[in-house]
Amino acid sequence: MLQFINPQPVALASAMTNPLLFDSVSDFAEGVALVRMKSQLAYINRDGQVSIRVADDNVTVATDYAEGLAVAQAGDFFGYLDRSGSWGIPVQFRKAKAFSEGLAAVQGGTKYGYVNPQGEWAIEPQFDLAERFVNGRALVKLEDAYGYVDTTGRRVVPLTLKDAWSFAESLAVARVDQLYGYINPDGEMVIAPTYDGAFSFAEGLARVRQGRTFGFINAEGKMVVEPTLAFASDFSEGLAAALIEGQWGYIDPTGRVAIAPQFDYAADFSEGLAVVQKDGRYGYVNPQGEWAIAPQYANAGKFSEGRGRVQIDHRWGFVDAEGNLLSGAGFKDVE
Structure with a gap:
């Protein structure tokens, strides 16, 4: 059964009284995220406090x-x-x-x-x-x-x-002449070089290109999703973004459409949410294709350690999985 996004209106992310917005930010990693305000660089923690200057x-x-x-x-x-x-x-x-x-x-x-x-x-x-x-x-x-x-x-x-x-996942793409296959850690070719393009394994499947279209193979080299897709991303959390008839949706590991193609852009799932673009704005959907955070941002990045990067006008901040903007003292901590 195809999964469609709920067409009912979704409330915009709640505004915080003191949202933290910066000129640029990175994803959270090891508990902190790099932020820039003009020439100042620092790392903030998940509570919005500068922890590394x-x-x-x-x-x-x-x-x-x-x-x-x-x-x-x-x-x-x-x-x-x-x-x-x-x-x-x-x-x-x-x-x-x-x-x-x-x-x-x-x-x-x-x-x-x-x-x-x-x-x-x-x-x-x-x-x-x-x-x-x-x-x-x-x-x-x-x-x-x-x-x-x-x-x-x-x-x-x-x-x-x-x-x-x-x-x-213990396999690496390798090219022989003009075709690509996969080698094991000993350098032995274990999936014959028969593809016009090949990509790294993720969740047991690898994206391959035959001519101009994409499909997926398993670790034995068996084609499990036929190469009929105009474009696709790697699998992440059980789903892969796929370009189908000019719009982006998601397929499952059998190639079945799990979230109907309806987006201008779709990114990989991370921590249960995926960035998608609809009518020029970015938001987040869950694996059922329902809006978790309504499309309202100029740009957005994947969730990492419970926070997602979002662009509001020309500044960047962070939201949690409910769409609440991160607030805090920011650079006031180090002034």
Whole structure:
């Protein structure tokens, strides 16, 4: 049975007396979210209080915390902020990526290597590209070839692939000639390269492209959703956004339409809600396709740690799952 959004009017999110609105915000991660007001950067907690003040005024860019450290840029170089907002790893790298499994890919000079949380080289810089670790494997590139290293730097899959992605659910996209398949952590091709495009596994299924249309395969390589979709996203919380006859809806893992196509845009579900756009405004629906938060925002982001990013006019704030805007002292805490 198709699920349709309830057409009855939905009350707008209740207005708080002191809503927190910023020039830009990030998703919540590890209990805090990065916010910017003019040149000020800080991290607020879920109650709207500034919990981490970026100590160095030269920092112009910062990211979410991952494993207790956040990538930050000062001038032309990058380092990592600790949970006090000071430099946990001094600014020194040309590029830097988030920590994962105790290591972070950084560019020192012209090559990428990996550092530990103390900023010491765990894998010396030697690669032209390096990605994060997933289950003990990291994708690396040298000249025109890709392969994988373990956390000691040992090349566990030789650098012979012409194109490859990071592992997800123990399988990784790999290209042979002009077609894509999947390899296991030992580098063995376990799903033959027969696809014009392929994407990472999520919830046991992977999106693949045959010609110009998309479908889904399982971990054995069986096509479980035929490639008839104009476009689709990966599965998240049991549903995948799909473009059907010019509008977005959601399908279940069998390919059945679970939420009828009716949106201008639809994003992945996260924490039981998904951002959708209807008539130029953004709101959130639940897995039954009912409005949880009415479409009223200029833009919106996924829910993370109980909060969703929303844009009101030219400012950004956060709402909870009932649509209440986060309020608090904001930067008044640090003035």
